[in-house]
Amino acid sequence: MQYRFDRFVLDLTHLRLTADGQAVDADARQLQLLGLLIAAYPECLSRQSLLDQLWPETVVSQWSLGRLVSDTRKLFRELAFCGELIETQHGRGYRLAPEVAKQLHRVAASAETGAEGETAPVAQARSAEAAAAPAPDVGVPSSQIAAAGVREGNFWRLFSAVAVVVVATALVVYLITARRIPDDGAPLVIGEAPGVRGRILWVDDNPDNNLSERRHFESRDIAIYLATNTEDAMTLLSMYRYDAVISDMGRGEEPLAGFKLMERIRGKRDDTPYFLYTIMPSKAQRQLVEQRGGNGVAVTPEELYGMVLPLFDERSASAASKP
Incomplete structure (x- = not known):
């Protein structure tokens, strides 16, 4: 077929x-x-x-x-x-x-x-x-798949090896460059569309899972910046100002990565609104997030929009009221 x-x-x-x-x-x-x-x-x-x-x-x-x-x-x-x-x-x-x-x-x-x-x-x-x-x-059957792969295996193995080297080199250059940026609190404007209402730092090791949600925020003039792990998120938060942080709960082998990131942020006396976007949170998890300084736990896109968008609506209304 x-x-x-x-x-x-x-x-x-x-x-x-x-x-x-x-x-x-x-x-x-x-x-x-x-x-x-x-x-x-x-x-x-x-x-x-x-x-x-x-x-x-x-x-x-x-x-x-x-x-x-x-x-x-x-x-x-x-x-x-x-x-x-x-x-x-x-x-x-x-x-x-x-x-x-x-x-x-x-x-x-x-x-x-x-x-x-x-x-x-x-x-x-x-x-x-x-x-x-x-x-x-x-x-x-696995035998049929293996037989088909033999025909082109040598070429693609070589191609894959070269691709890995190129990606690894690019990643090293990026990490070195990113950490040379001075920690001066300058606004993050690289590649940002003009006239944005604010910025969200989105932390998820599989960012493609949230593509439609990110487009929803961007359609409302909210810029989205991505981090795939806790360390990169903490580095970005130390350098730039964000209006909200959205994180998944589990990343890689760490099922409570989102909760631990929230504790690290609050431990630095950073009160940026923090939201967890996860699957089937327990009642105990929701209560613990609230007790430790989180602003909410969302399961559906609609629930997430209802929690986060009012932050930007309030900012827009406040800015409009200033002479």
Whole structure:
């Protein structure tokens, strides 16, 4: 079974991806993830459902799924795909982005020649063929995946090694440069659009998970700055002024990273409004955040907007009232 969208053809039978007819080095599980989301659209798939199907009979954490989603988004960004690929439904799971679903067509291919036949929207293909044949399994035996990888393995291993060296070098240069910036409290204006109402520091090791939320704030003239770990967040807070901090709860192997960041900020007598954006917080967690100086815990985008946007509305009203 093959699907076409934008410049891409996704072959779920053989777990292959091409862009403009050229093979793409993609992890088989990334393509399985897309296949599951396509099959479920317009429904959202829960994290547990995806874990069970992508890692059958294997115990893995939800961070593995978050990393897989992030890596899949990154793969398509590097292939110059513009727009959202996978939607994060906070508190529920993940869904194929509607803009991708609108472009998605099923491709009929000849088994002998591989020639493409007529295409039809996913919704039409699903309704037309569901009665005639069961949906094919997106899984492929590991031996078949390994055999396909051998053909291009040498080239892509070399390509990957070079890419790692380039990225590592760029990261070192960035870290060295960032720490040479004087701690003079100067406003952060690099790349910032004119006329912003304020700034938010967003701390999350998977920033793509919050793409739609960040766009919502930016559409209201609020600048967003990102940090993926506690140390970078503390460095930025020591150099620049922000109107709010939004953080996830767990990062990497630290399930309480967001809570510990809040304690470090308050320990420096920094009273910047601090909000946790997380999944299914317990009542005890909410109470502890309030007791230790946090300003709120949000689960849904609407809850987050309701907590954070009034800060900027108050600032705008105050500025307007000044002579």
